Amino acid sequence: MEQVLTIVCKLQPSLEQVSKIAALLQAFSDGCNYANQTVKAGVTSKTTIQSLVYQDLRERFQLSANQAVRVCARVGANRKTAKQKSKLVKAFKPTSADYDARIFSFREQDWTVSLTLKQENHRNRQISKRHCRD
Numbered sequence: 001m002e003q004v005l006t007i008v009c010k011l012q013p014s015l016e017q018v019s020k021i022a023a024l025l026q027a028f029s030d031g032c033n034y035a036n037q038t039v040k041a042g043v044t045s046k047t048t049i050q051s052l053v054y055q056d057l058r059e060r061f062q063l064s065a066n067q068a069v070r071v072c073a074r075v076g077a078n079r080k081t082a083k084q085k086s087k088l089v090k091a092f093k094p095t096s097a098d099y100d101a102r103i104f105s106f107r108e109q110d111w112t113v114s115l116t117l118k119q120e121n122h123r124n125r126q127i128s129k130r131h132c133r134d
Contacts, residue, residue: 028098
């Protein structure tokens with residue numbers, strides 16, 4: 001069985017990277033809001049949401065293929081949680097984006113990460129080891 005570890009680190013992006021990260025976070029939240037408003041409220045399946053809005057997410061928000069899939073997964077997961085609490089998902093804010101192994105990589109030899117930001121990859125400067133925790 002494969003063991004999966006999660007690590008939380010503080011990135012040290014350049015000023016240019018900060019603006020690109022902010023643009024990605026805005027596009028990701030805009031995509032989530034679009035999917036949430038476009039797809040019928042009772043739909044919680046990420047696959048169904050993806051089948052209905054994937055192309056629009058790619059075109060309207062310039063998201064990579066995997067980022068568009070991650071948007072659909074986040075909307076589906078938030079809708080499932082809201083449904084369990086008998087609530088509706090109101091809105092998504094540009095505070096975070098979901099990443100997986102296809103759009104994120106960590107290189108231990110020099111403590112850098114590579115992130116896909118709006119259809120382009122960026123290798124981030126060194127991560128602050130002081131600000132990492134398991």
